[in-house]
Amino acid sequence: MGTEAASRQLNGSASAIRNGDSARTLSRETIERLAEHLEQAELEAKDVVKITDNYPEMTQADAYAIQDQIRFRKESRGHRTVGLKAGLTSRAKMTQMGVNSPVFGFLSDYFAVPAGGEIRVSELIHPKIEPEIAFVLKRPLKGPGCHIGTVLAATDFVVPAFEIIDSRYRDFKFDLTSVIADNCSSARFVVGEQMSSAKHRDLRTAGCVMQKNGAVVALGAGAAVLGHPASAIAMMANTQREEIPAGSVLLSGAITEAVAATRGDSFTLRIQDMGTISIRFV
Numbered sequence: 355m356g357t358e359a360a361s362r363q364l365n366g367s368a369s370a371i372r373n374g375d376s377a378r379t380l381s382r383e384t385i386e387r388l389a390e391h392l393e394q395a396e397l398e399a400k401d402v403v404k405i406t407d408n409y410p411e412m413t414q415a416d417a418y419a420i421q422d423q424i425r426f427r428k429e430s431r432g433h434r435t436v437g438l439k440a441g442l443t444s445r446a447k448m449t450q451m452g453v454n455s456p457v458f459g460f461l462s463d464y465f466a467v468p469a470g471g472e473i474r475v476s477e478l479i480h481p482k483i484e485p486e487i488a489f490v491l492k493r494p495l496k497g498p499g500c501h502i503g504t505v506l507a508a509t510d511f512v513v514p515a516f517e518i519i520d521s522r523y524r525d526f527k528f529d530l531t532s533v534i535a536d537n538c539s540s541a542r543f544v545v546g547e548q549m550s551s552a553k554h555r556d557l558r559t560a561g562c563v564m565q566k567n568g569a570v571v572a573l574g575a576g577a578a579v580l581g582h583p584a585s586a587i588a589m590m591a592n593t594q595r596e597e598i599p600a601g602s603v604l605l606s607g608a609i610t611e612a613v614a615a616t617r618g619d620s621f622t623l624r625i626q627d628m629g630t631i632s633i634r635f636v
């Protein structure tokens with residue numbers, strides 16, 4: 355266990371996310387139990403009812419504390435947290451999921467799948483795939499006060515990315531607090547191999563085309579993500595308590611709605627002037 359994880363555990367009320375807007379209402383014991391419950395659903399690929407069915411009063415602070423506890427459980431078993439993700443940063447995603455504010459989660463080492471590789475469907479419940487732009491940092495980022503300029507200056511390169519989400523909740527139905535507790539449906543991610551400078555291109559007008567088995571299934575442009583994908587990363591940095599370390603992979607959120615994937619499907623994503631990535635579901 356890293357000292358960071360240890361101190362997070364010892365300081366029971368500490369969450370990796372700042373929660374100016376709400377206070378915790380659940381006991382430490384309940385938070386630990388719900389974290390175990392949701393992580394088990396992930397590891398066994400079995401869906402569960404959304405936790406707000408039993409805890410309707412729970413707050414976003416409770417939800418981030420549960421997410422944090424899931425992260426702690428993984429880190430305690432030796433998994434590295436390799437990055438963070440923003441979710442529900444585009445209108446398309448907010449409308450698709452019926453939720454109206456961005457959320458943030460973490461990426462564990464075993465979520466990473468190489469570009470051109472395979473996603474094993476048997477390890478997942480009901481996966482969906484999303485086209486995203488990933489940022490890799492050369493310098494740490496720390497809020498408050500981060501903005502698009504701070505993010506671009508700290509970015510080493512940007513790459514096209516797939517996120518494979520897999521809500522642990524039945525029928526992929528949830529509310530904001532339930533999805534935050536479930537680490538924002540994070541399951542797998544794939545980043546491209548072609549590194550592009552974030553400074554010398556306009557990420558707002560970068561076109562994005564996702565194909566499923568050769569047919570175009572989703573298209574958009576970078577600006578769909580909060581006007582500029584770097585603003586999702588600024589928001590992420592401003593909500594984290596801890597500094598985001600150099601080298602982190604940061605997913606800025608789906609540009610379009612997520613598309614369901616089943617065994618045998620292959621997906622390709624092309625982002626204008628940033629290259630192409632592909633993945634197969636087996």
Ligand code: OOG
Nearest residue numbers: 441442447538539607608
């Ligand atoms: C929540 C996660 C959304 C994105 O990029 O918008 C997300 C979900 O829709 O299950 O990752």
Ligand code: MG
Nearest residue numbers: 484517607608
């Ligand atoms: Mg996503």
